């Protein structure tokens with residue numbers, strides 16, 4: 001089976017059309033049929049979709065139900081946010097060339113050691129993957145080696161993101177406390193408020209999503225991918241075949257965390273802010289709902305699920321802000337009870353049931 | 366002949382209940398050995414201890430007279446060359462029969478090797494040969510979960526052979542098989558013994574007779590009798606605890 005099967009082909013084609021149409025509609029056509037805020041909004045959805053693909057890789061294929069993937073996303077977002085803060089330079093309110101505004105406000109005398117290097121774009125990009133990857137490695141090394149699985153694993157991933165949220169809320173941590181990082185000006189010299197930069201970020205997000213999907217697909221198509229499924233379905237049997245299950249889990253967990261980090265890094269400049277709220281346990285649970293709704297273990301389905309839920313959230317919070325959490329809960333219950341294969345599963349089985357031309361149908365009976 | 370596997374004074378209790386009680390057993394290289402005994406005698410637990418799934422409380426378990434098996438884990442014992450077929454057939458239900466065999470083949474098991482693995486003609490031929498041997502060629506592309514109980518038994522035997530292990534631990538292979546299939550399994554195990562060491566647990570006496578090998582009777586976690594089937598069948602204690610019922 002190749003990397004681009006029918007499902008993947010259709011999705012990538014759709015993504016490509018969107019990636020061309022939205023910037024063209026915003027930048028090139030008179031009267032701006034696509035308003036600028038929509039470009040960033042859709043860009044945000046693409047980041048969510050990449051995050052969903054990352055979770056599907058570990059949950060759908062290896063059975064690791066992570067309820068803490070929001071943490072990897074947020075860390076990637078913070079790493080990029082730190083670069084954007086350093087880029088502000090002396091254009092901040094306090095006009096301090098070295099210290100971001102919040103540090104001047106909190107009477108920092110010098111830049112904390114972990115902020116060094118982030119003035120360089122390449123360094124920030126490296127950290128976007130390295131920091132979530134390292135956290136996933138350390139966390140996974142302990143958890144998988146001690147054979148923590150199932151609900152217990154889910155609970156400790158949730159605890160991980162909760163602990164990080166509390167830590168990032170503290171001013172002493174040096175990440176801007178509850179305000180987070182914001183007021184970004186530009187990236188690599190491009191003004192973040194300009195339409196063309198926004199379109200550029202949108203296109204980059206689409207490319208990242210496509211790349212993430214193809215990498216995940218390549219992994220799941222390989223023999224290693226089949227071992228992941230074997231682990232998901234019968235972990236102990238896989239061990240008795242001589243596979244070191246913890247190594248495989250660790251590998252896929254780290255890859256997934258890095259992918260989530262990239263999604264977060266693209267999210268921050270498009271949304272214009274990253275704050276500790278991104279670590280909240282509810283965020284991580286929402287990612288699981290995207291994947292479940294779209295279709296677990298399908299990759300493409302996860303991306304579609306993220307898109308659908310995020311779109312609904314945008315619409316609903318506009319009309320009825322209080323209703324969103326209830327709607328999300330109801331959606332999750334509905335999907336688990338009535339759509340175990342998710343939206344993608346339902347669509348595909350409906351298409352398959354479409355009546356075929358008479359003669360072939362008879363021949364096949 | 367040299368010793369493949371030896372257990373010496375092995376004990377293991379669960380919540381005070383001695384499932385394995387001072388068990389000592391020696392298996393020669395290339396030997397075919399049947400292990401029988403009533404339900405709860407500790408036969409499966411013995412295999413758990415050999416494969417590193419369960420740690421003994423005391424006693425020594427040695428592989429090739431040198432390697433301490435009480436220190437290895439499941440994957441480690443498999444890599445040493447111990448293959449296992451489970452009492453309850455366990456196959457990878459959502460993957461094809463062919464994939465089940467392919468994942469079992471004796472090939473490198475590192476992340477790197479499996480990520481960049483390319484299937485070869487030799488590998489396909491080996492898979493086809495194994496499927497033929499366990500008579501599953503016709504259902505090679507089925508999901509393993511769709512197989513009947515007997516077919517799953519065969520698939521697991523196929524997976525075991527694919528690993529090409531030095532020692533095969535086979536737990537109740539005949540359950541769910543027809544009489545003819547049971548005899549075929551016995552023939553198959555007899556034919557691979559010699560090149561491989563085989564330990565079979567089974568309740569089916571016709572099957573054990575067909576194996577025509579040395580028999581160990583386990584009872585309450587230790588060896589009650591050992592010898593030819595006729596020899597152990599004549600043992601008063603064996604008749605009392607096992608055969609008589």
Ligand SMILES: Nc1ncnc2c1ncn2[C@@H]1O[C@H](COP(=O)(O)OP(=O)(O)OP(=O)(O)O)[C@@H](O)[C@H]1O
Nearest residue numbers: 379380384402403404405406407408409410411452
């Ligand atoms: N993990 C465990 N926890 C608690 N008790 C156990 C465990 N494993 C085995 N036992 C107990 O040890 C005893 C021996 O079990 P074992 O499965 O080895 O028997 P067996 O000889 O294989 O029996 P059968 O013929 O029914 O398969 C049983 O009483 C069982 O309940």
Ligand SMILES: [Mg+2]
Nearest residue numbers: 408409410452
């Ligand atoms: Mg048993």
